[in-house]
Structures are given as structure tokens and as C-alpha cells.
Amino acid sequence: MANQLKFTDKAITELPTPANAARVEYADTDINGLRLRVSPKGVKTFCLLRRVKNGPMERITLGRFPDIKTEKARAEAQKLIGAIAGGANPAELRRAHRGEMTFAELFSDYLERHAKIKKRTWREDAQKYRDYLAKPLGKRQISSLGRQDLAAIHSNLTRDGHPILANRVKDLLSSVFGRAVKWGLLDTNPAKGIEDNTEISRDRFLKPGELPRLFAALAAEPNITFRDFFLMALLTGARRANVREMRWADIDFDSGEWRIPETKNGQPQDVPLVPEAVEILKMRRETVPQEVDFVFPSSRSDSKHGHMSGERRAWLRILDRAEIEDVRIHDLRRTMGSWQARTGASMIVIGKSLGHKSQQATAVYARLDLDPVRQSMEAATSAMLQAAGLKQPAEVTPIKEGNAKRKQG
Numbered sequence: 283m284a285n286q287l288k289f290t291d292k293a294i295t296e297l298p299t300p301a302n303a304a305r306v307e308y309a310d311t312d313i314n315g316l317r318l319r320v321s322p323k324g325v326k327t328f329c330l331l332r333r334v335k336n337g338p339m340e341r342i343t344l345g346r347f348p349d350i351k352t353e354k355a356r357a358e359a360q361k362l363i364g365a366i367a368g369g370a371n372p373a374e375l376r377r378a379h380r381g382e383m384t385f386a387e388l389f390s391d392y393l394e395r396h397a398k399i400k401k402r403t404w405r406e407d408a409q410k411y412r413d414y415l416a417k418p419l420g421k422r423q424i425s426s427l428g429r430q431d432l433a434a435i436h437s438n439l440t441r442d443g444h445p446i447l448a449n450r451v452k453d454l455l456s457s458v459f460g461r462a463v464k465w466g467l468l469d470t471n472p473a474k475g476i477e478d479n480t481e482i483s484r485d486r487f488l489k490p491g492e493l494p495r496l497f498a499a500l501a502a503e504p505n506i507t508f509r510d511f512f513l514m515a516l517l518t519g520a521r522r523a524n525v526r527e528m529r530w531a532d533i534d535f536d537s538g539e540w541r542i543p544e545t546k547n548g549q550p551q552d553v554p555l556v557p558e559a560v561e562i563l564k565m566r567r568e569t570v571p572q573e574v575d576f577v578f579p580s581s582r583s584d585s586k587h588g589h590m591s592g593e594r595r596a597w598l599r600i601l602d603r604a605e606i607e608d609v610r611i612h613d614l615r616r617t618m619g620s621w622q623a624r625t626g627a628s629m630i631v632i633g634k635s636l637g638h639k640s641q642q643a644t645a646v647y648a649r650l651d652l653d654p655v656r657q658s659m660e661a662a663t664s665a666m667l668q669a670a671g672l673k674q675p676a677e678v679t680p681i682k683e684g685n686a687k688r689k690q691g
Contacts (some may be wrong), residue, residue, distance in 0.1 A: 519618030
């Protein structure tokens with residue numbers, strides 16, 4: 283006979299492990315039929331005992347504690363009791379419950395049916411799942427996951443000193459469960475209502491005193507591919523992923539332009555190449571085999587994508603050599619924009635050069651050609667190189683009207 287117990291998370295946590303080899307069963311005093319089994323190894327499992335008129339007693343396993351908490355077990359038990367009262371077969375309900383999708387299965391569907399189709403950053407989603415979600419959530423049935431479970435992940439990452447990452451992981455969870463709702467797998471999104479950590483916009487960029495040390499550290503970098511990659515990221519202001527995926531077919535040496543087929547905002551972008559960037563590309567063209575598509579190819583023959591990877595470790599090595607702190611690879615992009623501002627470029631021109639997408643500037647961007655953008659980037663590059671001690675001060679030669687007309691024609 284089952285022991286009577288008012289089920290609470292605290293009471294269940296404190297239950298002892300059976301002293302002998304027999305399994306011990308407890309009955310909830312609130313929900314008739316809700317049981318908890320405790321194995322000799324201390325495994326605690328919720329289940330529902332229910333009998334259909336003139337039929338045998340059926341046992342439907344709900345899940346293990348604490349993977350499923352008391353409140354969730356009660357809600358699931360009441361739902362099943364209602365279904366049985368409405369004529370559902372407990373054996374079929376048991377089979378359906380056991381066959382319910384786990385979070386790992388849901389995430390796999392999310393990647394294949396949504397992220398890989400709609401998001402260029404799907405690999406980052408996959409990494410977040412592997413690093414932060416697979417272990418606590420992967421084996422859990424999706425109906426067993428509540429806001430409390432997801433909020434705990436957000437709180438743990440925040441407590442460990444990663445408030446921004448905590449927000450991004452929460453956003454991913456919300457997106458995954460939002461898809462589950464759209465696909466009819468759940469009625470509500472358990473990630474809704476979890477409050478974000480306050481985010482302060484990052485404004486870090488390389489300052490005049492840091493540029494000489496950075497360029498010296500880059501010059502000393504033994505891996506030429508990494509060295510050139512970071513220089514191109516700085517001189518183009520492009521996003522890290524776009525530079526990594528740069529292809530020779532998208533570079534026009536005659537016009538000095540790089541065509542990014544698709545940026546983060548889903549649109550193509552034409553990037554002016556300053557003379558220093560063109561020189562780097564010309565030197566790479568002489569060393570990279572002609573049959574290779576990527577400007578920065580992988581050194582591994584078994585690479586899945588064909589382009590380089592592992593730049594983060596190289597960047598940390600360069601920063602250590604340069605004795606510079608708190609600069610991320612993305613800050614190279616911000617550095618180009620900041621130095622454009624220092625040399626007098628307007629916000630519209632800076633936004634155009636960096637491929638920013640805003641409703642207010644869309645109409646202006648559509649009318650703005652690359653000439654003022656190129657001038658602004660060349661001025662910023664010259665100022666950075668002067669600050670680094672690599673170039674003497676010189677006036678930036680404006681693009682002549684005749685050249686502009688020939689280019690348009």
C-alpha cells in the first residue's frame with residue numbers, strides 16, 4: 283500500500299532512499315492517483331494510476347523528479363485524468379506520453395526546419411545548444427519544461443558573469459519554443475516572461491595609443507592567414523562571418539569593390555576596398571591556389587565549409603602580444619566606424635559603409651553611391667595608419683568628377 287504524502291518539491295527532495303531492495307511508493311494527498319516511486323538507487327518517478335470502468339489498472343509514467351517538478355506533475359496528471367474521463371484509453375495515453383518529443387528532438391527540428399533555412403547564424407544556435415542547453419534540457423520532454431526551468435539557466439549564466447550571453451540563450455529558447463507553438467506541439471511558450479538582464483551598448487574600439495602595438499603584434503603573427511584576416515576585418519569594417527566567407531568571385535579588383543552576397547540583415551552589400559586592403563588581397567591571390575574559392579581557405583582538408591576557422595584563439599594570442607585588453611574581433615568593425623566619425627564622416631555614410639539597416643536611413647542609403655563611403659573609409663584608414671606610425675600625414679585626394687561620371691557610365 284502506498285504511503286500518503288502531500289507532494290511538494292521540498293518534501294520529495296527530503297524523502298529517504300529505501301533501506302532494502304524494494305521500491306517505495308507514495309500517494310499524493312491532493313490528486314487522486316498521482317504517485318511517486320522511489321527506487322533503491324534513489325530515483326524518484328512520478329506516475330498516474332487510473333482505472334477505466336470494467337478495465338484493469340493502468341500506470342502512466344509522467345517523468346522523473348526533479349526533471350519534472352511537483353506542480354508540473356500535478357498539472358499533467360489532471361490533464362490525463364480529464365482525458366480518461368472523456369473516454370480516452372489510458373494505454374494509448376501512456377504510449378503517447380512516452381513518445382512525446384524531447385527538447386533535443388525539438389531543437390533538431392528547429393535547426394532543420396527553421397534556423398538553417400532562415401538564419402545565417404544557425405551554427406551559433408547549435409553551439410549555444412551544445413554548450414548550455416543539451417545537458418540540462420536535452421532529454422526532457424518538452425511538456426515538462428516550464429518557465430522556472432528556463433529561468434534557472436538564465437540565472438545561472440548571469441550569476442557566472444555572462445549577463446549578455448544569458449539573454450542570447452534565453453532568446454534562443456524563446457525562438458525554439460515559439461516554433462513548437464506554431465507547429466502545434468505546445469500551447470504556450472515557457473520562455474515568455476523571463477526578464478532580460480540590462481544591456482549596455484558596447485563602445486570599445488582601438489584608440490590611437492593602441493594601434494601601434496596592434497599592428498606590431500599583427501606583423502609578428504606567424505600565421506599569415508590569420509594576420510590578413512584581422513587586417514581585412516579592420517580595413518573593411520565587415521562582420522567577422524562575412525570576412526571569413528569572402529570569395530575571390532565576389533572581388534572586383536578593377537573597381538576596388540567587394541560584393542557581399544548576403545549580410546546579417548539578409549541584404550547584399552557593396553564594400554569599397556581601400557588601397558591597403560587591395561594590396562593585401564593581391565598578395566593573397568599570389569599565394570592562394572587558383573582553384574580555391576575562398577580568400578581565407580581552411581588549412582584542414584576535412585573542413586566542412588572550406589573557409590578558415592579558429593580565429594578567436596589567434597586573436598587572443600595577438601592581443602596578449604600587443605598588451606591590449608577587452609577588444610573583441612567585432613570591435614575591429616566598430617573601430618572602422620569610430621575612426622570614420624573621427625575624420626568627419628556623417629552617420630549616414632558610416633551606416634552605409636558598415637551595412638547597417640535602419641528604417642530612417644533606408645531611403646537615403648538607396649540614393650547614396652560608394653564614392654563618399656570610399657572617401658570616408660580611406661580617410662579613416664589613413665588616420666589609423668598614421669596613429670600606428672605606419673604612414674605619414676597626407677591629404678586625402680577626393681574622387682574627381684570625371685572619374686565618377688566614367689564609373690557611373
